[in-house]
Amino acid sequence: MSIDGPDIVIETTGLTRVFTRRAGRGLRSLRRTALTAVDDLTLRVDAGEAVGYIGANGAGKSTTIKMLVGILVPSAGSVRTCGLDPVRDRRILARHVGVVFGQRSQLWWDLPVRESFAILAAIHRLRPSDATAREEELVARLEMGGYLDTPVRQLSLGQRMRAEVAAALLHRPRLVILDEPTIGLDVLSKQRLRQFLLAERAAHGTTLLLTTHDMGDIERLCDRVVLVDHGRAVHDGDLAGLARTVGARRELVVDLLAPSPDLVGIPHTVHLMSDGGGIRQRLAFDADATTAAQVLAAVASRAEVRDLTIEEPDIEDVVRRVYEASGRDR
Numbered sequence: 054m055s056i057d058g059p060d061i062v063i064e065t066t067g068l069t070r071v072f073t074r075r076a077g078r079g080l081r082s083l084r085r086t087a088l089t090a091v092d093d094l095t096l097r098v099d100a101g102e103a104v105g106y107i108g109a110n111g112a113g114k115s116t117t118i119k120m121l122v123g124i125l126v127p128s129a130g131s132v133r134t135c136g137l138d139p140v141r142d143r144r145i146l147a148r149h150v151g152v153v154f155g156q157r158s159q160l161w162w163d164l165p166v167r168e169s170f171a172i173l174a175a176i177h178r179l180r181p182s183d184a185t186a187r188e189e190e191l192v193a194r195l196e197m198g199g200y201l202d203t204p205v206r207q208l209s210l211g212q213r214m215r216a217e218v219a220a221a222l223l224h225r226p227r228l229v230i231l232d233e234p235t236i237g238l239d240v241l242s243k244q245r246l247r248q249f250l251l252a253e254r255a256a257h258g259t260t261l262l263l264t265t266h267d268m269g270d271i272e273r274l275c276d277r278v279v280l281v282d283h284g285r286a287v288h289d290g291d292l293a294g295l296a297r298t299v300g301a302r303r304e305l306v307v308d309l310l311a312p313s314p315d316l317v318g319i320p321h322t323v324h325l326m327s328d329g330g331g332i333r334q335r336l337a338f339d340a341d342a343t344t345a346a347q348v349l350a351a352v353a354s355r356a357e358v359r360d361l362t363i364e365e366p367d368i369e370d371v372v373r374r375v376y377e378a379s380g381r382d383r
C-alpha cells in the first residue's frame with residue numbers, strides 16, 4: 054500500500070479479444086466467423102493478492118493471460134500490468150512478471166537445471182551475487198539440490214515443475230502467473246509446491262494469478278476467485294461465496310468391512326455408487342446442511358467402516374453448477 058492507495062498490479066477495463074476463423078472448409082472459403090474469447094473483462098488485482106482465475110475449458114483464461122503479458126493484442130478495451138502497457142512495454146514487463154505454463158517449458162531440455170538458471174539470470178541481467186543468492190534460496194525452499202546437475206529431460210514431472218517455478222521466480226517478479234501448475238503432480242509434489250508458493254508470498258508479498266482445475270490449489274493458495282464463462286467474469290469474490298452460489302457438495306467414500314446394501318436415505322446425501330457388492334460406496338453430501346461427521350455416524354450405524362476419504366468439490370463440478378444456476382449451461 055502506498056500513500057496514494059493500493060498498488061494495482063493488474064487492471065483491465067472492457068478487455069476483449071475476438072478471434073476470426075475461416076468458417077467453410079477448403080482453401081478458397083472466404084467466409085469467416087468471429088469468436089469472442091474474452092468479452093468485456095474488467096478486472097483489478099492489487100499487490101499481494103492471490104487470485105484464482107477459473108473457468109471451463111475454452112472459457113478464455115489463457116487468452117486473458119496472453120493479453121496480460123503482451124503475447125496477444127487486445128481487440129478492444131485496455132490492460133495494464135504492473136503499470137505498463139503489456140504489448141508496448143513487453144520487455145520491461147518481463148522483468149516484473151514470471152509465468153509458468155504447466156504444459157510448456159521454459160527450461161532447456163538437454164541442459165542441466167543449473168545451466169538453465171544461469172541462462173535465465175543472464176537474460177534478466179541479474180547481478181551475479183544476486184542471482185547466486187536467489188538461486189540458493191529457491192533451491193533450498195523447493196528442495197532441488199539433488200538434481201541441479203541433471204538434464205531437464207531426465208526429471209520427473211514433480212521435479213521439473215519445481216524447476217519451472219524456480220525459473221519463473223529467479224528474478225523476483227512482482228507478479229507470478231501460474232497456468233495449471235499442479236496438473237499431473239502427485240499429492241506430495243502438489244503439497245510442496247503449494248507450501249513454497251505460500252512461503253514466497255509471505256516473504257516477498259508476491260502477487261499470484263493462478264488458473265487451475267484443482268480446488269485444493271484454490272483453497273490453499275487463493276483468497277479470491279474470479280470465474281470466467283464465455284470470456285466474461287461471472288463471479289468475483291471468495292471461494293466460500295462461489296461454493297454458496299452453487300451449494301457446496303462434498304463426497305464421502307467409505308470402504309466397509311463386508312459387502313453391504315446401498316447406503317441410501319441418509320439425510321442430505323445422495324448415494325452415487327457402490328463397488329465390489331457394496332464394499333466401497335460413494336455418497337455426495339450437502340456441506341451447508343450436514344457435516345462429514347454426521348454422515349459418517351449414519352453410515353457407521355448401518356455398517357462397519359474400515360476406511361474413508363472425503364473429497365472436496367471438484368472445480369469442474371462447481372463451475373458446471375454455476376452455469377446451471379445461471380441458466381447458461383453449455
Ligand SMILES: Nc1ncnc2c1ncn2[C@@H]1O[C@H](COP(=O)(O)OP(=O)(O)OP(=O)(O)O)[C@@H](O)[C@H]1O
Binds near residue numbers: 074108109112113
Ligand atoms: N489463436 C486462436 N485462434 C482462434 N481461436 C482461439 C485461439 N486461441 C484461443 N482460441 C479460442 O478462444 C476460446 C478461449 O480459449 P482459451 O485458450 O483462452 O481458453 P481457456 O479458458 O484457457 O481453456 P483451457 O482451460 O482449455 O486452456 C476457445 O474457444 C479457443 O478455441
